[in-house]
């Protein structure tokens with residue numbers, strides 16, 4: 725997978741890509757990352773990349789020409805490159821969108837700054853707009869980094885075993901079950917017996933149930949989207965039963 729990042733701050737991508745899983749994926753040639761400084765495509769004497777908004781108003785807008793030249797230059801090398809603009813106005817990013825992006829061979833990630841890009845960039849070059857959340861960043865670079873990280877770990881060979889991506893939260897749109905490791909007892913808090921039992925049937929049942937309990941408690945919106953098996957529906961019934969009893973006991 726090739727990632728071309730269009731940014732005014734290419735150095736922001738240096739250290740995150742020198743660590744851990746992403747660094748190894750680059751070494752193994754599973755991903756290629758190229759940062760492209762938009763200022764290099766501003767051919768006027770002062771390499772101007774932004775200007776005041778037509779119609780007045782606060783802030784600056786990123787000019788269309790440097791972005792157009794950069795994307796046309798990349799597309800002249802690889803016409804199938806898919807251009808993603810990171811913006812609060814984009815589709816809310818989720819695991820499903822990431823899985824779709826991970827099937828592509830070449831992503832161009834356009835990082836906005838200031839008030840964003842001239843609208844004609846959208847009209848003429850952008851294939852998909854993505855938001856990493858309903859909040860405002862100083863720039864799209866961190867959002868692009870999120871996409872690079874979350875897409876790369878879905879690529880075969882990037883994670884230790886591809887199995888683990890399949891057990892992700894959200895992979896089946898449930899939150900993950902509680903995790904424990906040594907010591908089996910800490911400050912009087914013990915690890916649930918079932919996890920020490922070696923009874924894998926009981927362990928996976930417990931994990932399923934706790935994933936359902938946590939999702940029901942924290943993200944009921946996800947539960948409604950999850951296509952639960954009969955077994956899971958039964959577990960959910962048990963959870964609600966247990967809550968009834970608990971509430972009954974606590975008289976709330």
Ligand code: 4FV
Pocket residue numbers: 810811812836837838839840854855856857858859860861862863864867
């Ligand atoms: C953003 C987001 C984001 C908006 C103004 C950059 C900033 C500045 N990008 N998801 N949320 N971008 O806040 O993707 O141009």
